[in-house]
Amino acid sequence: MERRCWLVKTEPESFSIDALARVGRTMWDGVRNYQARNYMRDGMRVGDEVLVYHSNASPPGVAGIARVASAAYPDPTAFDPNDHHYDPDSKPDDPRWLLVDLAFVEKLPALVTLDGMKQDPALDGMMILRKGNRLSITPVEPAHYDHIVAIGRALR
DNA sequence: GCCAACGTTGGC
DNA sequence: GCCAACGTTGGC
Secondary structure (H helix, E strand, O other): OOOOEEEEEEOOOOOOHHHHHHHOEEEOOOOOOHHHHHHHHHHOOOOOEEEEEEOOOOOOEEEEEEEEOOOOEEOHHHHOOOOOOOOOOOEOOEOOOEEOEEEEEEEEEEEEEHHHHHHOHHHOOOHHHOOOOOOOEEEEOHHHHHHHHHHHHHOO
């Protein structure tokens, strides 16, 4: 089967690669963007490789690796009035927001910084590097994925 | 904290 | 369908 690779953003202050390492597996909840949802629903398959990116961090960058551990299913936080991501327009019988489970694979020995990625010609064209890109889930070309993982393992 | 870029909402 | 207003993201 053709490889599919992804990048997901997370703010380490709320959920870091270390937090994922501790819990092992988690619902990737709170995604409230249609394009990102569609990538989860239509693109992701169990076993897909995922770069975990720390946004709003200093410095921002790719911190580790996860794998898609489930098909997409309704995001329960959308139904919970007490949840920050509550959406009254998402009904249990017609859910608007979906999520997948992600499983921890590896924390990279070194953060692959956004700045380093921008400087690297091998990563030209990555969605995450485009100006103004705010999508929290993006597909990643396997060659880019491999390159980033190699850098994260080589740097010490 | 600032603010540019972007997505969504709602009046018309 | 247009678009101004608003809220959010995320680098800096």
